Amino acid sequence: MTRTDVLIIGAGAAGLFCAGVAQQLGLKVVLLDHSPKVAEKIRISGGGRSNFTNILMDAAQPHRHFLGENPAFARSALARYTAEDFVSLMNRHGVPYHEKHKGQLFCDRSSQDLIDVLLKECAAGAKGGEVLHWQPCALRSLTHHDSGESAPHYLAQTDRGPLQAQAVVVASGGLSIPQIGASDLGFRLAAQFGLEVVPPRAALVPLTFEPQHWQKFAHLSGLSLPVSIQTTRGKQVAVFEEDLLLTHKGLSGPAALQISSYWSPEQALLIDWLPARDLKHELVALKQRSRKLLANELASWLPQRLVQAWLDNQPQWQQPIHDTPDKALVALAESLQHCALNASGTEGYKKAEVTAGGVSVAELSQQTMESKKQPGLYFIGEVVDITGWLGGYNFQWAWSSAHACAMGLASQLNRL
Numbered sequence: 484m485t486r487t488d489v490l491i492i493g494a495g496a497a498g499l500f501c502a503g504v505a506q507q508l509g510l511k512v513v514l515l516d517h518s519p520k521v522a523e524k525i526r527i528s529g530g531g532r533s534n535f536t537n538i539l540m541d542a543a544q545p546h547r548h549f550l551g552e553n554p555a556f557a558r559s560a561l562a563r564y565t566a567e568d569f570v571s572l573m574n575r576h577g578v579p580y581h582e583k584h585k586g587q588l589f590c591d592r593s594s595q596d597l598i599d600v601l602l603k604e605c606a607a608g609a610k611g612g613e614v615l616h617w618q619p620c621a622l623r624s625l626t627h628h629d630s631g632e633s634a635p636h637y638l639a640q641t642d643r644g645p646l647q648a649q650a651v652v653v654a655s656g657g658l659s660i661p662q663i664g665a666s667d668l669g670f671r672l673a674a675q676f677g678l679e680v681v682p683p684r685a686a687l688v689p690l691t692f693e694p695q696h697w698q699k700f701a702h703l704s705g706l707s708l709p710v711s712i713q714t715t716r717g718k719q720v721a722v723f724e725e726d727l728l729l730t731h732k733g734l735s736g737p738a739a740l741q742i743s744s745y746w747s748p749e750q751a752l753l754i755d756w757l758p759a760r761d762l763k764h765e766l767v768a769l770k771q772r773s774r775k776l777l778a779n780e781l782a783s784w785l786p787q788r789l790v791q792a793w794l795d796n797q798p799q800w801q802q803p804i805h806d807t808p809d810k811a812l813v814a815l816a817e818s819l820q821h822c823a824l825n826a827s828g829t830e831g832y833k834k835a836e837v838t839a840g841g842v843s844v845a846e847l848s849q850q851t852m853e854s855k856k857q858p859g860l861y862f863i864g865e866v867v868d869i870t871g872w873l874g875g876y877n878f879q880w881a882w883s884s885a886h887a888c889a890m891g892l893a894s895q896l897n898r899l
């Protein structure tokens with residue numbers, strides 16, 4: 484029987500970081516993962532360069548960049564371990580990085596730099612802490628024992644034998660990318676201990692359309708352009724100004740991924756293909772001075788292929804702008820700037836960058852991430868019902884929730 488202070492299930496972003504902080508606070512940690520390789524999702528993140536945080540994150544207002552049933556839950560952890568804190572850690576390890584777009588920080592070289600930082604933090608013990616890496620190793624069962632004969636503890640049956648721990652941290656992530664080890668273990672453990680799980684769904688994921696509704700766009704696959712995209716979820720209106728990529732099945736690129744987290748089948752997407760323009764007034768004004776075909780004028784603002792697809796089979800728009808009635812110009816502007824599309828689905832967990840939903844935050848302490856019902860059981864990272872926007876917010880949630888948890892563990896186990 485192996486005895487340890489803490490068993491952490493999942494050696495991904497949150498689990499690795501939590502293990503490092505906890506062992507530096509003097510805790511003995513077993514970090515278990517069923518995958519043979521550590522942090523596979525970090526490796527593939529950010530196109531292989533990990534967008535590891537976002538310096539525009541506003542910890543005081545988590546609803547600006549996070550969704551879930553109660554994004555305000557994240558405020559405490561995000562405020563106590565900030566994007567600046569993680570940047571300082573990268574600086575201490577001398578990792579070169581750069582800002583790409585809207586506050587997103589990426590490694591200059593590769594995600595391996597980030598993985599190395601997390602592994603070094605797990606090895607840098609000073610107060611008698613340690614991290615044992617059990618990988619690949621499956622968890623067969625987890626039970627809690629509080630009989631009064633011994634101090635309350637958890638007993639895990641694993642591929643490497645039984646393990647007794649005073650606390651357990653579930654950091655097994657969501658369902659996205661099952662090809663590299665994602666599983667529903669975290670949701671099953673939550674259910675086993677009586678915790679509510681908000682139904683999971685694929686998020687930051689390409690959207691798909693019924694083939695008959697996508698005919699007009701299918702041959703434009705590969706086209707990318709800046710748009711404004713909007714939808715409504717409950718009382719919330721979500722709007723993103725980002726690049727949209729047309730695919731043979733539907734929509735991808737940052738604009739589609741961002742809006743997918745808010746999308747529901749009953750709500751249309753509203754796209755403005757020319758977000759910087761007041762097209763109605765500009766077309767009517769242009770009519771006074773241009774002799775060109777309407778298609779040629781439009782092609783100075785939009786990709787030629789999109790213009791052709793838009794005007795195809797529309798005789799009222801296939802003439803010189805000078806001869807086009809104002810009514811037809813207004814209708815064209817309306818169709819381009821308030822284009823309602825009904826997606827029929829998503830490309831699912833195989834393509835989703837994250838899983839929305841998860842362990843209900845109503846079940847957890849926002850100070851420590853510990854279950855309110857089940858002492859000594861903690862949930863961190865993506866398995867929790869806190870989902871970030873594209874742009875480094877999901878990793879920051881992994882770091883912040885892991886840090887809050889490590890501090891909570893040290894306090895529970897009297898190491899502070």
Ligand SMILES: Cc1cc2nc3c(=O)[nH]c(=O)nc-3n(C[C@H](O)[C@H](O)[C@H](O)COP(=O)(O)OP(=O)(O)OC[C@H]3O[C@@H](n4cnc5c(N)ncnc54)[C@H](O)[C@@H]3O)c2cc1C
Nearest residue numbers: 493495496497517528529534655656664864865875877878
């Ligand atoms: C393609 C892609 C790109 C991304 N890019 C970014 C980005 O640039 N920036 C950003 O902020 N976010 C990005 N994300 C999201 C980010 O990777 C996740 O939100 C983050 O990794 C979540 O951390 P986590 O530790 O909670 O889960 P994970 O990192 O997924 O780790 C979970 C770990 O648990 C293990 N596990 C699962 N089931 C079991 C089981 N049954 N038994 C034992 N172990 C188990 C897994 O093997 C894994 O190692 C990206 C995601 C994807 C898929």
